[in-house]
Amino acid sequence: MSAFLRHTLRTSLLRNASIPLRCRPTPAPLPRPMAMFRPVTIKLMSTNVRLPTKPATLQCQIRSVASQVSGRPGSQTLEHAATNVKEELGNSASDLAKVIAGANMTSDAITDHGGESFYGITSKVAHEVPTHLMVLGLSGGIPYIAASGTTLWLAKQAQIAASGAAVKLDPGVALTMLDQALNFQVAYGAVMLASLGALQWGFEMAAYGGHKGYARLGIGLAPMLVAWTSLGMQPMEALVIQWFAFTALWYADSKTTMAGWAPKWYSQYRFYLSILVGTCIIASLAGTSYWGPVAGHGFLSHELDELREQRRQNMPQKHGLIMGPIEAIPAGVDSDRFTRIHDRSKD
Incomplete structure (x- = not known):
């Protein structure tokens, strides 16, 4: 029997066989309970990666920070924006406190004072000053x-x-x-x-x-x-x-x-x-x-003419000024006198 006829006969027998003779599919394994999940550590290029134990759907629901992969903003709502702003301000205040504290900012030294916060770090270091x-x-x-x-x-x-x-x-x-x-x-x-x-x-x-x-x-x-x-x-x-x-x-x-x-x-x-x-x-x-003024030492020095004019207005008696209806003004060039006294209310 040729190889072609042998292959054709074998194929027809398998197609006409009864259902029990066919290969049954392997049943899918039952899902493991959530309590049996354990953290798994994978060593990848000398870096330990710790896989999360929570489902991915749960992590997506509680995530409130920006995604580093997709580049989408983490503040999807006003509540998320307020949370992110509060966290950033807290981190900035904590960094400022660490700069102020210098070397004395170990984590075990601030656990009794509100954690790694501005108050916790500064309070701990302030208590250590004699x-x-x-x-x-x-x-x-x-x-x-x-x-x-x-x-x-x-x-x-x-x-x-x-x-x-x-x-x-x-x-x-x-x-x-x-x-x-x-x-x-x-x-x-x-x-x-x-x-x-x-x-x-x-x-x-x-x-x-x-x-x-x-x-x-x-x-x-x-x-x-x-x-x-x-x-x-x-x-x-x-x-x-x-x-x-x-x-x-x-x-x-x-x-x-x-x-x-x-x-x-x-x-x-x-x-x-x-x-x-x-x-x-x-x-x-x-x-x-x-x-001012600062006796000539100020950055914004006041002009002397402005000060003199202001004093002349506030203290006219010391500058020969007497307020009233009568005024003395210089006479004209053709006049035979130097000063002319007149009533300002009539002129």
């Missing part, structure tokens, strides 16, 4: 706050006196008092800068974190040079220089804290002092520039 250092450090800023408040008050009084509204206060005296208040604030700020820089010398002498040599000594010397140099400047320019110096010194102290050159709480302790001093400097600069 109480006597915190009290004395913030108390040292009280004279600086008083100096800034005095500067604002005297700037307002100088502006009133220069305009002629205050008869009892001479403009020269008001400007002199304002200049003295600004010089006191600059001098006190220079002392604070030099003291904060000297702390780095103390850490080096105590070999905290090991001897660092000229690197740490240079960090402590730089604010001293800036502080004493600012004493030879005009008060307004000196306050600007000191503001940048306080900010740069806090940044340097934060980096040295993270490097282990200072105690873990030192970065946040310095942050409180920098915020206090920086706010006072900005308030003094803003108030003095807004009200």
Whole structure:
């Protein structure tokens, strides 16, 4: 029998066979219960990928963040948008707190203070700052706050006196008092800068974190040079220089804290002092520039002609002006007299 006939006969027999002789399909396995699901770990290129145990449909229902694959926005509704904004703000505040805290931001240290939040991190680090250092450090800023408040008050009084509204206060005296208040604030700020820089010398002498040599000594010397140099400047320019110096010194102290050159709480302790001093400097600069004048030292200097005209209007008696119906005006060129007195109500 040829191969072609053999193949044809076999095919016809299989087609005409009864149903029980046919191959039955393999039944599908029963689904496993949800309780039997276990996390499966797949090692792919030295990276452990942990497969989720929840169904994909459930994950799609509870997902409220943007899809990194499809690029679709995660805020499908206003409720989702509010949730995403709240999460982003919380993460930003937490990152800011970690920057302020420097190196002291371990997860086990903040579990009792609200987790990895701004309050949790800052509260934990603030409790680790020695109480006597915190009290004395913030108390040292009280004279600086008083100096800034005095500067604002005297700037307002100088502006009133220069305009002629205050008869009892001479403009020269008001400007002199304002200049003295600004010089006191600059001098006190220079002392604070030099003291904060000297702390780095103390850490080096105590070999905290090991001897660092000229690197740490240079960090402590730089604010001293800036502080004493600012004493030879005009008060307004000196306050600007000191503001940048306080900010740069806090940044340097934060980096040295993270490097282990200072105690873990030192970065946040310095942050409180920098915020206090920086706010006072900005308030003094803003108030003095807004009200002025500052005896020639202000950024927004007032023109003398405008001040004289304003004083002439507010204090006419001191400038030979007597308001009334009669007015004396220069006579004409053809007149035989120099002054003509007339009634302004009739002319």
